[in-house]
Amino acid sequence: MKVAELGEFGLVARIAKIINTSRDKSESWQKLIIGMGDDAAAWQGDNSIQLAKVDALVQGVHFQTGIMGWADLGWKALAINMSDIAAMGGLPKYALVSLAIPPDTEVDDVLALYRGMLKLAKQHGVAIIGGDTDSTPYVSITVTVLGSMGRRKNLLTRNTAQPGDLIAVTGYLGTAVAGYETLRRKLKFNNKTSAILKSAFLRPEPRIDEGQLLLKTGIKTAIDVSDGLISDLTHICKASRVSARIEAEIVPIAPEMSAAFGNKALEIALSGGEDYELLFTGKPEIIAKVKQWAACPITVIGEILPGKTCEVTVVDSTGKPLKLSKKGWEHFVSK
Amino acid sequence: MKVAELGEFGLVARIAKIINTSRDKSESWQKLIIGMGDDAAAWQGDNSIQLAKVDALVQGVHFQTGIMGWADLGWKALAINMSDIAAMGGLPKYALVSLAIPPDTEVDDVLALYRGMLKLAKQHGVAIIGGDTDSTPYVSITVTVLGSMGRRKNLLTRNTAQPGDLIAVTGYLGTAVAGYETLRRKLKFNNKTSAILKSAFLRPEPRIDEGQLLLKTGIKTAIDVSDGLISDLTHICKASRVSARIEAEIVPIAPEMSAAFGNKALEIALSGGEDYELLFTGKPEIIAKVKQWAACPITVIGEILPGKTCEVTVVDSTGKPLKLSKKGWEHFVSK
Numbered sequence: 001m002k003v004a005e006l007g008e009f010g011l012v013a014r015i016a017k018i019i020n021t022s023r024d025k026s027e028s029w030q031k032l033i034i035g036m037g038d039d040a041a042a043w044q045g046d047n048s049i050q051l052a053k054v055d056a057l058v059q060g061v062h063f064q065t066g067i068m069g070w071a072d073l074g075w076k077a078l079a080i081n082m083s084d085i086a087a088m089g090g091l092p093k094y095a096l097v098s099l100a101i102p103p104d105t106e107v108d109d110v111l112a113l114y115r116g117m118l119k120l121a122k123q124h125g126v127a128i129i130g131g132d133t134d135s136t137p138y139v140s141i142t143v144t145v146l147g148s149m150g151r152r153k154n155l156l157t158r159n160t161a162q163p164g165d166l167i168a169v170t171g172y173l174g175t176a177v178a179g180y181e182t183l184r185r186k187l188k189f190n191n192k193t194s195a196i197l198k199s200a201f202l203r204p205e206p207r208i209d210e211g212q213l214l215l216k217t218g219i220k221t222a223i224d225v226s227d228g229l230i231s232d233l234t235h236i237c238k239a240s241r242v243s244a245r246i247e248a249e250i251v252p253i254a255p256e257m258s259a260a261f262g263n264k265a266l267e268i269a270l271s272g273g274e275d276y277e278l279l280f281t282g283k284p285e286i287i288a289k290v291k292q293w294a295a296c297p298i299t300v301i302g303e304i305l306p307g308k309t310c311e312v313t314v315v316d317s318t319g320k321p322l323k324l325s326k327k328g329w330e331h332f333v334s335k
Numbered sequence: 336m337k338v339a340e341l342g343e344f345g346l347v348a349r350i351a352k353i354i355n356t357s358r359d360k361s362e363s364w365q366k367l368i369i370g371m372g373d374d375a376a377a378w379q380g381d382n383s384i385q386l387a388k389v390d391a392l393v394q395g396v397h398f399q400t401g402i403m404g405w406a407d408l409g410w411k412a413l414a415i416n417m418s419d420i421a422a423m424g425g426l427p428k429y430a431l432v433s434l435a436i437p438p439d440t441e442v443d444d445v446l447a448l449y450r451g452m453l454k455l456a457k458q459h460g461v462a463i464i465g466g467d468t469d470s471t472p473y474v475s476i477t478v479t480v481l482g483s484m485g486r487r488k489n490l491l492t493r494n495t496a497q498p499g500d501l502i503a504v505t506g507y508l509g510t511a512v513a514g515y516e517t518l519r520r521k522l523k524f525n526n527k528t529s530a531i532l533k534s535a536f537l538r539p540e541p542r543i544d545e546g547q548l549l550l551k552t553g554i555k556t557a558i559d560v561s562d563g564l565i566s567d568l569t570h571i572c573k574a575s576r577v578s579a580r581i582e583a584e585i586v587p588i589a590p591e592m593s594a595a596f597g598n599k600a601l602e603i604a605l606s607g608g609e610d611y612e613l614l615f616t617g618k619p620e621i622i623a624k625v626k627q628w629a630a631c632p633i634t635v636i637g638e639i640l641p642g643k644t645c646e647v648t649v650v651d652s653t654g655k656p657l658k659l660s661k662k663g664w665e666h667f668v669s670k
Contacts, residue, residue: 003445003470004438011442011468019463022453026460028428041464043429046381052433054479055467062469068459093363094378096389098433098477107346110338114350118357125361128354129376132390133346134397135338140471142433144389144479295466 012036036191037239039084039223040147040156049155051147053084059139067183070109071116072202077141078117079204080226082124084275085147086211087224092147095121096130100140113141123210156222156280158239165221165281165304167244170210170296172254175200175228177272178261179276193256200254204276210294214280217289222280228273230312236281237310245313246302248322270314347371372502372574373493374419374558375482384484388419391477400474402518404517406451406538407445412476413452414539415561417459418611420482421546422559424491427482429458431465435475445493448476459543491549491557491615493574500556500616500639502579505545507589508564510535512607513596528591535589539611545629552624557615563608568647571616578642584652605649 003011016036023029033049040053057077059065068076081091091172097117101110114128121128123303126145149155179201181187182194189197207224214222221240224230229251237244251269258265281304282290314322338346351371358364368384375388392398392412403411417427425544432452436445449463456463459615461480516522517529524532542559549557556575558567564586572579580613586604593600616639617625626633649657 001442002438003436003440003442006442008468011445014442014446015466016451018446019453022457024457026462028460028462032462035464036466041431043464048381048385052429052431052465052481054433054465056433056435056469056477058435058469058471061471096376096387096479098389098391100391100393101338103337105338107336107338107341107349110346111349111353114353118354119456122357122359122615125363126365127361127367127370129370129378130387130389131350131371133343134391134393136393136396140435140475142391142477144431165670235340244544
């Protein structure tokens with residue numbers, strides 16, 4: 001069978017299976033808390049839980065050089081991995097970068113990429129400590145971020161959602177894909193709208209502080225919205241063996257994105273990925289605390305239901321299920 | 336300026352410079368012991384020194400799929416990073432894998448790649464804890480290995496060589512490139528010779544135990560031979576601000592490689608990379624201890640000299656300098 005027939009998620013499941021079969025009694029495995037299958041891996045360090053995540057941005061798959069500047073590329077390649085550390089409740093500490101670039105790339109462009117990355121790194125006290133560069137026909141940047149839980153013993157995971165939990169999300173959804181469409185199709189909006197949309201796609205802000213807040217209030221379940229709301233909520237449902245219902249009309253959409261994309265805005269918000277907001281679940285009284293203390297908008301969008309079919313249903317304000325054409329972002333599978 | 340004009344080492348130096356300029360008083364930077372520029376990065380963890388290294392194998396640059404099987408590729412992608420941890424004196428603990436493959440790749444081939452990697456991981460108690468997969472036109476595998484120094488407070492670094500140190504190396508040199516040439520040019524040798532040469536290229540064994548032994552005996556300076564003997568010894572010389580002289584006729588060459596490659600064997604041994612042997616320096620009495628305790632051949636090949644020109648001179652048995660056509664392996668620069 002070809003990888004394209006199995007799809008990315010199917011392939012990762014097969015890989016995870018043979019890795020788990022190899023698990024033995026060595027110290028590394030004994031200390032491992034979470035391996036593949038959550039936002040980041042976690043293990044018991046000397047005194048504190050350690051975290052690690054790797055992800056790549058590949059030209060033609062995740063970005064086009066015409067749309068994305070070099071500094072944006074550097075920023076985003078780091079941001080997407082810091083976001084995964086945030087979604088576990090961790091603090092990012094160190095980053096390693098593997099850069100593949102064509103030999104005719106301008107040195108200044110490579111340095112701009114690093115400057116973009118360093119700008120974000122500096123904001124969160126992350127040190128870039130390693131890197132390799134290779135000559136390839138196209139650009140690909142792979143970043144590993146290492147993090148730590150500090151003194152906390154608990155983590156935010158995908159497999160702890162329970163029926164009765166409310167589902168909530170930080171910030172707004174769909175803005176990044178709206179920004180991508182704005183760039184790709186050269187759409188014209190007013191300056192403020194353009195800036196908000198483009199920046200959501202080019203310079204996502206990992207929700208580090210919000211991840212800390214979720215932990216502090218007692219939230220146990222979180223994921224970052226990278227594949228898209230429905231897709232990422234499905235990841236939570238499958239890991240937790242529950243189902244979920246979300247109400248379309250209360251999904252938070254930035255007013256500028258609503259105004260710019262009209263009746264397409266909802267579908268973009270439901271299925272568009274790369275917002276790197278935190279999607280989380282918890283008991284109503286805990287969610288209320290998060291809303292009270294958070295510095296960003298927190299919106300309750302639905303609830304976790306019993307149901308081992310692990311289905312995500314989107315309903316309108318009358319409770320009627322909506323049909324959706326697109327569920328999220330998966331590599332290898334043609335859409 | 337294009338990256339190809341500057342070369343890989345020049346580019347890495349420029350990148351390291353802007354990263355170091357961004358260094359601030361954040362905890363991560365404060366705890367960093369070694370950033371870019373050695374075999375691996377090192378920082379102070381809760382109780383023990385932590386290590387990390389990332390490196391990639393890219394189709395058409397580091398391997399051709401016709402020459403290298405999928406399981407070999409998995410093994411080697413992990414081995415080259417474990418070797419860097421070994422060259423710091425560390426123990427590898429965890430690995431994260433970022434795999435880029437064409438969508439028409441067979442699922443079984445991907446699983447074979449992971450099985451090759453897991454085989455090596457299991458031998459050294461390394462747990463594979465994360466991964467992402469992306470669809471790309473060609474195969475690229477990026478591995479990050481995390482390690483630890485256990486209770487040891489010292490490290491093996493490149494910048495501690497001193498005039499009067501002897502230069503020594505584990506095992507044999509040039510075997511990997513001889514194996515690559517055997518595979519690429521479909522050279523025919525007897526079965527034993529073919530097996531030794533090919534396996535040196537396809538399945539290098541990271542020198543984990545030897546790295547531990549070097550630390551234990553009091554060696555302070557080491558690097559793994561990935562770019563080639565002269566190139567890697569030059570890295571030590573530049574980092575330590577010293578020069579070096581090696582005697583060509585005592586460079587250790589596997590008897591099978593000598594027999595197979597005749598008068599080309601020496602040049603391959605001097606400039607060929609990817610052997611992943613440990614190259615180290617130390618006072619004669621410490622080197623003597625290493626020789627006594629090591630389970631593999633340890634060969635003294637020369638000595639460290641004063642001289643801030645950081646030059647590596649290769650001499651014949653009469654002390655006359657040899658001219659060499661090729662100094663090692665550097666990306667971007669056409670040879």
